[in-house]
Amino acid sequence: MPQDESARTMRIDIHPDFFGESLARKKQDAAFLGQSHDSTSVVARARSWRMSADYERLLQSIYDGVLITDLKGRILDFNDRAVDFFLCPEAELYGRHVIGLISGADESLMDAIRRNLENHRHTLIEAHCVRRDKTMFPAEIAVNRIDLDGEGQLCFFIRDITVRKKEQAALEAAIAKLEEHDRSRTMFVSNVSHELRTPLTSMIYAVSNLLKGVCGPVPERVRRYLEILDGDSRRLLNTVNDILDLRKIESNTLTLAKTRVPLGRLVKRSVDSLFVQAERKMLKLSVSDCGGNWFVDCDPLKMERVVLNVVGNAIKFTPEGGVVDVVIDEHPYRPGHVRIICVDNGIGIPAEALPRVTERYFTVGEQPSGCGLGLAISKEIVEMHGGAISIASPPPGCEKGTAVTITLPTAAPPTVLLVDDDRSVLSLLQEQVRSRGYGVITAETGMEALEKISAFRPDLVVLDLVLPGMDGTEVVLKMRSEKELARIPVIVVTGAGVSRAKAEILAGFSIPALAKPWQEDDLIDKIENAFLG
Incomplete structure (x- = not known):
């Protein structure tokens, strides 16, 4: 029974006993439909209250069905609206227990209401009420305590919410339908976008290779058309990626x-x-x-x-x-x-x-x-x-x-480890790399390089292949064999005479190479491209 403390209202939802499965339910139905009892004293109390014209006008003017009961739940009075709701003659309502009118309710409901009223809270019940002919209607029932004669009573305000429930069900069905349409739309857009992205990526790759001269020299006029095709393909791919990212943003998965x-x-x-x-x-x-x-x-x-x-x-x-x-x-x-x-x-x-x-x-x-x-x-x-x-x-x-x-x-500058056994070369590398804002650490041997990689975790390694003891190729192999070091990008600096075996190892790891002597712009290009991917 969730409580709304701010409104001092306890809400109770009662599951309807549609099939009359419980023995208590059957006994209540029997009592409601005609079990004899003495209601003379009850009627007398109600008539004494109705002697007040104000009371009678107030009771009959209320839009909801009203049931007034004693503290045990026995019905003492009601308005005409309640009679209409329950399709019941007035004589049969006097003295009946209110839980006989609420499907699925039992004495625990009255206990909860009384406890709640002791704490000066309102009670709001959503349940199904039972008419005399055993049909039901969904209702919202508010319960308050009143005192008409010094003995204390409970007042049940019953509102038929059949229309609201139908509209709510229709709204939920419409929402479910819209959600299904939205899922279908999203799936369609996603599938189409993926179908477009694959050929676009291949097209861009092919055009890029043609522009690089992979298939031979490109005439200037052809180059111009290829550049237009390349630019338009990239813009279309960008739009496709926007659509895919939008779907991820909407689902909070980006x-x-x-x-x-x-x-x-x-x-x-x-x-x-x-x-x-x-x-x-x-x-x-x-x-x-x-x-x-x-x-x-x-x-x-x-x-x-x-x-x-x-x-x-x-x-x-x-x-x-x-x-x-x-x-x-x-x-x-x-x-x-x-x-x-x-x-x-x-x-x-x-x-x-x-x-x-x-x-x-x-x-x-x-x-x-x-x-x-x-x-x-x-x-x-x-x-x-x-x-x-x-x-x-x-x-x-x-x-x-x-x-x-x-x-x-902004972020702190990345750290670059420079490795070369020639101190003059190492000094030149430091000057060129530091001038672009990078942090620098240095090593002069392969073993020292591995020690500093493990200790400092640099963001990039610029590595001479020819080193005393452990050469650059061995350093690369050891880095790639360790999970924590394998993702650190490497650029190798090579001189003349690199063996074919070493060249194949470097190519297998897609490691870019910088030939000695190098131009500063070439070095910086390779470093920046390594970070950008």
Whole structure:
């Protein structure tokens, strides 16, 4: 019997005894239908109360059926509404026990009511009431204590809730039907999205290889078409992924595969894939990181899609010859946070639409472009990373355009273990890696490298293959054989004359190689790509 303490109401649900299975139920039915008893004194008490015109008017004016009983539950008086409810002559109601009118009730109900009233609480019962012809109707019964003659009585207010129950059942059926339709829709969208994603991924892979010249030199005109195909395929794949992520967000099953990544590289890599789209509209697209080295703890694939959505929208809604600038800088008012700001001089967003642009399925304009998911899902993903998205249109100090600001908390720089037995090479590596904001530890032998990997758990290892004692290949094999070390990415530095066997080992583990002498940009590219995946 759950209690609502704030309303001081005890609620009781009684399961109806539809089949009259209990012996007590059968005895109560027999009594209700005609067992003789002396009700003369009961009728006399009721008539004495009804001598008051106010009492009679009040009793008959109440919308609910009213039963007044003594403290044991014997019926003393009632209104006409109660007579109509139970289809019972007045003479048969006087002196009857109230539990004979409630299907499934027994004396424990009266005990509960009396205990509850002693604690000055109301009692609300939901049950099925029994008419004289043994039919039933669902009822809500409120019980209070009154005192009409100094002896104390119970007042049962009975409300027929047949219509409410029918409407509730119809509503529940409608909800169940809608839920079934929603499950079917979700399953259909999910299946279609998966069916689209597989060929799109293959198409992007094939086009990417063609652009790399895997099948030979690509004529400039063909390259142009391939670049368009590559860009459009990636945008379509991005939309498919948005739909799949929306389903996960709605079911609270979206997860993040977080790792610390260089934010500048992540943003630039994302924007680079949009340059062809910008060139088709003759837009000036630029990216600047203001010389900072910021790292964030994020899911790189999902954060790249956020950047693609935001910058892609800017390109879409900026007229030919316009400008789209992407700037990464330190947040001026929130220490420990970095901003990605995308500013365009496009058509902007109407003031009345601005508060809704991050809502799911919301689109702007009479002939909207897109499905209205990109910004909504981007907002969800950014907030899952502890960040925020804000939109201004026009940007401060501008007459038109839009500025979208993504704010993210920064993370501590990843640590890189540099391994080389040549101290001059090691010094050069340290200088180049530290200049990009990474933490650095060093080792000069394979054995020392393994000791420091176990002790410090670096985020990346840059490893010379030729080392005294244990060489770089052995270090790689030992790392990959230990579960806790196997996931640490490795970049090997190679000179001339690497044996075929070692080369095959490295290729088997998909370990990127950097040839001596290297260019600093090549080293940083490999490091940043290792973190971005």
